[in-house]
Amino acid sequence: MKQLGTIYGINGPIVYVKGRTLFQMSEKVFVGKEKLIGEVITLDNERTTIQVYEETSGMKPGEPVYSTGSPVSVTLGPGILNNIFDGIERPLKTIAELSGEYIHRGADVKLLDTEKKWPVHVTVEVGQEVIGGTIIAEVPETKTILHKSMIPPDIEGRIVEIVEDGEYTITEPIVKVQKLDESIIEIKLAQEWPIRNPRPTKSRFESSIPLVTGQRVVDSLFPIAKGGTAAIPGGFGTGKTMMQHQIAKYSDADIIIYIGCGERGNEMTEVLEDFSELIDPKSGNSLMERTSLIANTSNMPVAAREASIYTGTTLAEYYRDMGYDVAIMADSTSRWAEALRELSGRLEEMPAEEGFPAYLASRIATFYERAGLMQNFNDTEGSVSIIGAVSPQGGDFSEPVTQNTKRFVRCFWGLDKALAHERHYPAVNWLDSYSEYIGDLAAWYRDNVSPDFVDNRRRIVEILHQESSLMDVVKLIGSDVLPDDQKLTIEIGRVIRLGFLQQNAFHSEDTSVPLKKQGKMMEIILYLRKRCKSLISHGMPMSLLQREDIFTKIIAIKYDVPNNKLEMFDQYKNDIDEFYTKIMEKNA
Amino acid sequence: MSIEYLGLDSINGPLVVIEGVQDAAYDEIVEFSVHRTEQKLGRIIEVYEDKAIIQVFEDTTNMSLENTHTKLTGHSMELPLAPEMLGRTFDGIGRPIDGLGELNYVSKRDINGDPLNPVRREFPRNFIQTGLSAIDALTTLIRGQKLPIFSGNGLPHDKLAAQIVRQANLGKENNEDFGIVFAAMGVKHDVADFFRRTFEESGVIDHVTMFLNLADDPVVERLITPKVALTAAEFLAYDLGKHILVILTDMTSYCEALREVSSSKQEIPSRKGYPGYLYSDLASMYERAGIVDGKPGSVTQIPILTMPNDDITHPIPDLTGYITEGQIVLDRTLAGKSVYPPINILPSLSRLMKGGIGEKYTREDHQAVADQLFASYSKVNDARSLASVIGEDELSDTDKRYLSFGEKMENGFIGQELDENRTILETLNLAWDMLHILPREELNRIDTKLLDKYFDEDR
Numbered sequence A: 001m002k003q004l005g006t007i008y009g010i011n012g013p014i015v016y017v018k019g020r021t022l023f024q025m026s027e028k029v030f031v032g033k034e035k036l037i038g039e040v041i042t043l044d045n046e047r048t049t050i051q052v053y054e055e056t057s058g059m060k061p062g063e064p065v066y067s068t069g070s071p072v073s074v075t076l077g078p079g080i081l082n083n084i085f086d087g088i089e090r091p092l093k094t095i096a097e098l099s100g101e102y103i104h105r106g107a108d109v110k111l112l113d114t115e116k117k118w119p120v121h122v123t124v125e126v127g128q129e130v131i132g133g134t135i136i137a138e139v140p141e142t143k144t145i146l147h148k149s150m151i152p153p154d155i156e157g158r159i160v161e162i163v164e165d166g167e168y169t170i171t172e173p174i175v176k177v178q179k180l181d182e183s184i185i186e187i188k189l190a191q192e193w194p195i196r197n198p199r200p201t202k203s204r205f206e207s208s209i210p211l212v213t214g215q216r217v218v219d220s221l222f223p224i225a226k227g228g229t230a231a232i233p234g235g236f237g238t239g240k241t242m243m244q245h246q247i248a249k250y251s252d253a254d255i256i257i258y259i260g261c262g263e264r265g266n267e268m269t270e271v272l273e274d275f276s277e278l279i280d281p282k283s284g285n286s287l288m289e290r291t292s293l294i295a296n297t298s299n300m301p302v303a304a305r306e307a308s309i310y311t312g313t314t315l316a317e318y319y320r321d322m323g324y325d326v327a328i329m330a331d332s333t334s335r336w337a338e339a340l341r342e343l344s345g346r347l348e349e350m351p352a353e354e355g356f357p358a359y360l361a362s363r364i365a366t367f368y369e370r371a372g373l374m375q376n377f378n379d380t381e382g383s384v385s386i387i388g389a390v391s392p393q394g395g396d397f398s399e400p401v402t403q404n405t406k407r408f409v410r411c412f413w414g415l416d417k418a419l420a421h422e423r424h425y426p427a428v429n430w431l432d433s434y435s436e437y438i439g440d441l442a443a444w445y446r447d448n449v450s451p452d453f454v455d456n457r458r459r460i461v462e463i464l465h466q467e468s469s470l471m472d473v474v475k476l477i478g479s480d481v482l483p484d485d486q487k488l489t490i491e492i493g494r495v496i497r498l499g500f501l502q503q504n505a506f507h508s509e510d511t512s513v514p515l516k517k518q519g520k521m522m523e524i525i526l527y528l529r530k531r532c533k534s535l536i537s538h539g540m541p542m543s544l545l546q547r548e549d550i551f552t553k554i555i556a557i558k559y560d561v562p563n564n565k566l567e568m569f570d571q572y573k574n575d576i577d578e579f580y581t582k583i584m585e586k587n588a
Numbered sequence B: 001m002s003i004e005y006l007g008l009d010s011i012n013g014p015l016v017v018i019e020g021v022q023d024a025a026y027d028e029i030v031e032f033s034v035h036r037t038e039q040k041l042g043r044i045i046e047v048y049e050d051k052a053i054i055q056v057f058e059d060t061t062n063m064s065l066e067n068t069h070t071k072l073t074g075h076s077m078e079l080p081l082a083p084e085m086l087g088r089t090f091d092g093i094g095r096p097i098d099g100l101g102e103l104n105y106v107s108k109r110d111i112n113g114d115p116l117n118p119v120r121r122e123f124p125r126n127f128i129q130t131g132l133s134a135i136d137a138l139t140t141l142i143r144g145q146k147l148p149i150f151s152g153n154g155l156p157h158d159k160l161a162a163q164i165v166r167q168a169n170l171g172k173e174n175n176e177d178f179g180i181v182f183a184a185m186g187v188k189h190d191v192a193d194f195f196r197r198t199f200e201e202s203g204v205i206d207h208v209t210m211f212l213n214l215a216d217d218p219v220v221e222r223l224i225t226p227k228v229a230l231t232a233a234e235f236l237a238y239d240l241g242k243h244i245l246v247i248l249t250d251m252t253s254y255c256e257a258l259r260e261v262s263s264s265k266q267e268i269p270s271r272k273g274y275p276g277y278l279y280s281d282l283a284s285m286y287e288r289a290g291i292v293d294g295k296p297g298s299v300t301q302i303p304i305l306t307m308p309n310d311d312i313t314h315p316i317p318d319l320t321g322y323i324t325e326g327q328i329v330l331d332r333t334l335a336g337k338s339v340y341p342p343i344n345i346l347p348s349l350s351r352l353m354k355g356g357i358g359e360k361y362t363r364e365d366h367q368a369v370a371d372q373l374f375a376s377y378s379k380v381n382d383a384r385s386l387a388s389v390i391g392e393d394e395l396s397d398t399d400k401r402y403l404s405f406g407e408k409m410e411n412g413f414i415g416q417e418l419d420e421n422r423t424i425l426e427t428l429n430l431a432w433d434m435l436h437i438l439p440r441e442e443l444n445r446i447d448t449k450l451l452d453k454y455f456d457e458d459r
């Protein structure tokens, strides 16, 4: 660590060094007497600009700035899962042990535990040719996840030495590689990677498999592919965080990276508490065993908030490289964009829309581009899916962050204030949300759920659109004057909304629903509609049909049919038939 | 440390620049002496070599480039702390103004506070009964929560806050130690007096610490007031183990002061002239509510803000709502119908409610009843607008029932007397009275078991 400059000026998280310096772009530096972590963001003949990841209060001109020679990086290795970090991967539990309930700046902590011994099984042999990505060892990182240590991306050569299987820390050499230039390099369980650079892969391909979330409005109506991107925009209190919690809990990803970017402290505490207790049905272990949390809450320094998104994404890519399906929840990308705006404002850059810097769009694009289903260099396949919450100012989707996000994601789950107010959750507006993955996933749904899943989905969406235009009329003149077939559309629309789209996150059965049940629910609703249609064509008025409790019964299926008792649907079909016969017989 | 600099290099609104200073630190507090008679405080907001840009907390009116002496204090803004702060009144930056003399300060703390480590927070779960049905049933207040009141000019937010203070079981029931920290930013004298009287009348004045920056006090000073108040609150809560309720009023005045300083710094504004960091700035205060794992006390916040033009999408309520754990929204139309408290329940929300209600805390049916009231009340407006188009007589029977349900909700459930203190069971029973106005088929948010138990078809 060498001093390469002295502080000239301080403006909040921005620090200036005067004159021409030897710092590098994006270099990690230590700033001031307390050696706060910073990053070089601009360089010119007059001055060097540094953003500081910690509170700069009390810092003075004349204090030193030290160079590290390397870009801001994270440590990748066992110990990431079942853990919680700040925006630059400093472990919050370790910080709590050092400094108590408050986070003081200047905490000198290792990113990952360097003392802990991990049981290591070496999977390569001496003499073996290796490239970046080759898996060299396996470590049971948590009860759920087998960690696969890899040769770092930029290294190629031949194994010349390996250790015996046994217990090692992340800083001890596991294998030695003779590189192409004959030099020898020690490879350890952990490696460093700069957060702003995507980790390389062999190739990217289109995904045809959904990320199954257990949430009906997502899986059935607007599905996301593994390796896909989705945005959840919505005003405050409309349910963005809840939706991300639900997906983090119940989706079939192998690993969840949950980034709390500029949001509430209590929400992170809640995730920690809940996820530690909740059992992951797939593994039988606690959900934390497959989860890593990045918590840079709204009261933590703003520069680290900007970095937290990249930190989380880099962790996700690392597990993807091992062949895992990783899902990132980023809550909220708007806070990240605002951090960009705040820093840009301090730098007195030319603002574009609403004070946001002109590079907002390209930053959003590069973030979502890091998602994808990839063929890795070690020939495994892995994916990173990104689900980003967007918090539009004033709940207005025309603002720059929502609009620019819309350009780069393929799923849009727009949350609606009015739905949230009537406590219709998840408050996903079915009229303006969309998924561009439906075509890609259709074959999978056909083969794995049911042959008519995609067709039924289309019909459900159509009914909802028809219902909505009819409701516009009803608001003006009441429903009495409508013809019976239109009344039926409204009634079936109601059944879909209450019985299918609404999903209660706090109900043990309804909180997450398997695809088969989702499919059967759509089927039975459409069957009810078909029978009602037939009754109406026989001249039965809707008022007569509505006197029966069959509609209420179908709505209650979500609570009354347990997720593992799908044979009960046959009974409902019989009930519908009986309802049909009864009306026909009584009124013929 | 005690070098004094004579003169300033520029004065622009609340900002002054001084060159040739040595050893000035970012965020350091400086003391000005104007004409050797008047003392003022300021804070260094930018520093470049020997040039410091300082934000003055008081008015800069009398300051000239010549008459001002400046002294660096060597520290950031601190508040001296003492257990006997309860029962005392201070000005907006923490100096006693009640004539009761100095306090025996035991410690001093930076008013900006440090962020609470999320791994050391305890998730808040304890229900605080306020005796107000709209709050207890639908936007339940939880100890350690930050739950603001979104109001408008002339709406009874002060009365409502006062009633909560009078009726809430802040700690009285369980004999736990409690206290109230009251911070006024830019409010009128009569508002401060009203709160003081309320505290006196309800016999809690010995448990109240007041920080007052009133409408005629220096504008920039109110940027300090909430931070000072929260520093005191944290001391009382976490060092002394008390349950502290913090009332911050009016956050709109605070934000306007922030905008004023920002614009004199010529910063690039985001929306409506407010600085881009308004969100972070508000969060640094609101996030100071909570409970620390393993410590006995708590900090609950009820910030009050007046929505400019009653516009909930205005940046102040909007950014607040994005940070706080819900909001209680007051409504002019309801107030116009003489409903008190005029709480518009639909946009109101308590995010921590789910953890503090139900069988273990209030009653098994609480969540379902709340969901149903929200869902049903949201249909009242449709029925009302339909009635205004086609006439009430033409409405279907169900729609007529919705009209009547809406009426009863506003007058008999949301509305209550200023001294009416309902228990949670009274509130929930009253809620069922409301639901009985509607046909049972309309109650699709409540599962069959609960309906069978609480809904009497023959009523």
Ligand SMILES: Nc1ncnc2c1ncn2[C@@H]1O[C@H](COP(=O)(O)OP(=O)(O)OP(=O)(O)O)[C@@H](O)[C@H]1O
Pocket (backbone or CB within 6 Å): A234, A235, A236, A237, A238, A239, A240, A241, A242, A243, A391, A425, A426, A427, A503, A504, A505, A506, B321, B322, B323, B350, B351, B352, B354
């Ligand atoms: N699926 C759901 N089931 C039940 N309740 C829900 C659901 N989604 C949201 N809610 C309710 O809505 C409240 C607000 O949701 P949430 O915190 O997710 O909003 P948000 O969009 O993240 O808001 P903000 O932008 O302010 O963070 C929750 O506390 C909960 O009470």
Ligand SMILES: [Mg+2]
Pocket (backbone or CB within 6 Å): A240, A241, A242, A263, A331
């Ligand atoms: Mg949220």
